[in-house]
Amino acid sequence: MDYILDVQDIHTFIGQYHILQGVSVRVPRGSITALLGRNGAGKTTTLKSILGLTPPRQGKIMFEGNEIQGMLSFNIASLGIGFVPENRSIFRDLSVEENLKIAERKKGDYAGKKGFIFTLFPDLKRLINLSGINLSGGQQQMLAIARALVADNCLLLIDEPSEGLAPVLIEQLMKAIQQLSAYSTVVLVEQNFLVASQLAEYYVIIEEGRSVKEGKMKDLTNDKATIQHYLGAA
């Protein structure tokens, strides 16, 4: 299979703590792959390690056939990786438009993607001059995803998009993620198994800093015992 991203047995330390103790994730091109696991299992650290925000000490990360571990974060991101962090990290002092414009990697990125972004998230068009601090949680999440779409990213790392949102909003977001996955590969970290199982084609389960199981989402949804064992969800 053609893998756009191939994380091979990475070990990451934060301070003196050995957080990732051997995580391997393979992401097929054009798919949505979900990282599953309990709180504190190391899913977010895996995403950050891919981006070099918490650089791994051991292991290999291949993106589009090139090794990217050890490179500086901004260089990795410039290769075409978009990041939607867990806390959304909207720039509060910047307006919605500035939040989008800052993600430009070359001039005209924003102007070119504007149409696509506003069809995905019509709300943002109305809020364009509002400053980030005035947005609701759902609006912030939309903006965070939209921001990752401005540059030409062929891989999106999305961390906990549904966290803290009302069910109506979650549905809207799921639709948007489904639509944008037609254009780029998505790695999704999701606590809410219902959401993850509806969106993703592939899954990787991470437990206590190790990747323990991977496969097709179809097979997992039927495997109640595994779900119960690793995720504690029914």
Place this chain on the structure above:
Amino acid sequence: MKLSAYFRKNLTLIIVLAVLSGLFIAAANGMESKDFVITLLRGLSVGSLTFLVASGFSLIFGLLDVLNLAHGTLFMIGAYIGWTVYVRPDTLVDLLTPLALLLSGFMLGDVWIALSNRILFGKRLKRILPWVGIFISALILFSVLKQYPIAIWKVANYAQSPVSISYLASQGQNILMPPVDMAGFSPLLGFAGLIAGSLLLAFCLAVMKAGKQAATICITWRNFSGFVVLLLAGILFFVFNNALTDFLANLNSNWLFLVAVLVAVASGIGLGALMETTLIRPLYIRPIYQLMLTLGLSAIGIEVVRAIWGRPEFTMPRPELFAGTGEGCPATSLADWWQYHCSTMLVMDGRIRVFNEILIPVIGIIVLVAVWMLLQRSRLGMVIRAGVQDREMVEALGINVRRVFTLVFALGVGLAALGGVLAAPSIGLSNLMGESFLLNALIALAIGGLTSYPGAALGSLLVGLLQQFIIKYGQIGIPIPFMDVIFKPSPPIVPASTILLMVIILLILPNGLLGKKE
């Protein structure tokens, strides 16, 4: 209930108005209007200089989280560099050639990276070799630079010290710039040494960093253009050394002052960039070490200034546009001043100095607006505002935050150097000028809000005004209401008053007037 909510909402405004009206009411009570205007303008002037230090400090602290305690020293170095350019342009011209040659090797950055990627060292060799190279290049550079002829004054010899030179220059006499002793120096050998040292140093530094940049770099003739330009510039500066010195020495003092300002700001920017990339950058994960580092640098800077320019205080002569005393002076209006180039001007019967009390506040306001526009309107400003809040996310968007850090640090130091070179003709040069302005700037920032740019301006304004008003009251005294006592604040109350204001404001608004709640 509504009233208290209103008070809470507009606390900043109310405090500012209270402080200002306190000053003004006290002024109306026993101060003549001319004294009032003079004191107000002096406050603006001191406030502007404080602002130039404070704004750079707050930009650096906001984005980089670095408390740059060397900022005051850099302000002072700006002043001394400005003085050197203005009074001894021959020294500047002599320094240009070695500087250009020293930098030339670093213009080949991409070539070095490509080269070091091409050459495969063993792991251990890669650790040791760069250090050996750096050592060798340091030896070469040191031995060449020691012999390199540069015109300089003699601190130990009073007749040739900066004090005497300044005095002569302020009397309008042409200073005799002694010709440089070229004996024992062969230009060819000197050039070769400088270029070789610079190339070796730049290459070794590139090898050290190798492997962290994107791998493939295409080398074309463009990569060599910077090197060639600097090389040619170095040689041209050497060949036309005397012509350039004569040109600068005979330049109208207004233009020379402008050159001095530009050179001081450029050196501030260069010094800031150098400091951030070499010393501050490795210590971002150790904030305490960083604090110690900047504190140490400030002490080193003061000693370097003492070694080069000496301990005694001296002043930089004002440019001709602000130095006239003859016919038609003091001027009665700006038009008059423009015609006669008076050093002083009458405003409401009070005499003010045009350079100190008009030019400096005007430049302060221009800088305030320019940097504000940069922050609000440009892409760099957008990245800075975003980076203040969340550095990691900015980096995750693919923006080179390190480069932005270097730029902001350089910009901040450049602003401090601008303040220094403006302070040189107005308050004079001394080894301790930096410390007092840094203290003022810190108080101003605490009052205005540490990372707020408009807060830096507001705080500096309040500090400047308060200090000058207290100084004035020290001369004329405040009549205490309902009593027959006239209170004259003694000089130590001047710094104490600003600290008192800071304490009161921080008790009411812990984040400063315009600071944001964390």
